[in-house]
Amino acid sequence: MKLSKKVVLLGHFGVGKTSLFRRFMDNEFSEEYKVTLGVQIKKKLIQLPDGRELSMIIWDTEGHSISIEDTRKSYLLGSHAFIYVFDLTREETYATLTKDLEYLKENYIKVPARVLGNKLDLVNEKEIRRQLTEKNIPFDGLTSAKTNKNVESFFLDLAEEITK
């Protein structure tokens, strides 16, 4: 039987959602920054460890500037998972993280939200981990869309999680 899941990428402007999206979907990366307007959608077929095939439909939404509540609600409806991306080099992109996660939990009860710190290539991993822990910033993974560090494994883990 066909298995399809909708995953939505969320987060502030310029945190690298589209770069992660392109890296995972097409294994491409560009230094050129283009703002996403509205949403772009792509599909990736993932072979699950149990032999099933998953169509992961990823919605790359435009970034919000203040709060996640600015994101168009209809894009979030019917999601099977959220990926909240923040920029490890810009503190303002995770300043509202706790509040934004609460908002998602309240409004999309059964939808898991995973947090991803991106642009790992620009920081010292040990140091940033220490800083995030110190500031009580929850995260499920640290990635670099530029170097492709941890990108594939993060999405594959998520695929397994949402198909359990």
Added chain:
Amino acid sequence: MEEQDKLKILKELLFTEEHEFADSIAQKVDDLAKIVHQKKELSHKVDPIIDDKLEEFVQEIPKTLGPTITETLREEIKNSQDAVVEALFPIIGKMIKKYIAHEMKLLSENISRKTKKAFSFRNWFRRTKAKVQGVSEGDLAITDYAKPRLIQMFVIEKNSGILIADYSPLSEGTIDKEMVAGMLTAIKSFVEDAFEGGNQNLELIEYELYTIHIQNFYSYYVAAVISGAYTMMFKEVLEDQILDFAKNNISSKDLENSTLFTKKLKKHFADEIV
């Protein structure tokens, strides 16, 4: 005779010629000043020269400036293709529209002429229909060809945009249906959100010769891609057929079983929609 007078006489003797020459120069300068300062006088003298030069210049333009102008225009068009297309689009559109209208008229007349000559039951029927309706046979034949046809049908989960089932009476095609379903849902959501129409739904998308008929249900919607003339009558029939299908074939179990749903959809819509 005093010394002074002697000098004067000597001056006159020595400079008479120069005086006369100086006077004639002064006169000429006066005449020139008159010509230069009086426009009419000047144009009388200068216009024929300018006219000659202009004529020469105009004749030389293709040789001298032509290549430069052509090159500049080519470069400008190359650098601003979008702007050029933007500017030309409405003009070309009007021309094409006029041309098509003219060609359609010719085609209609041609069909009428040919159908008059040929005899068959179908033609006889069309001829009678044309007489009853008071339209030309050509127009009726064209309407037959523009008959609406189902190209593709999608059943899509409303919120997630996930494709539940799809059916196409034509070839399978190369488009990724799951991405189409997602994008259709995104467009639909955007329109419904952006214009704050309460609980209103997007029901129609038109593009060139195609129409996407959208019929909304509680947890899913049906999108049917139609080619040809999407008339009110066709819309009514299509709506009824989709409603019939939903009523008789769709249960919550079907929504979870994409393969079974696709089979049912194919079976129901395999016959041509009239």
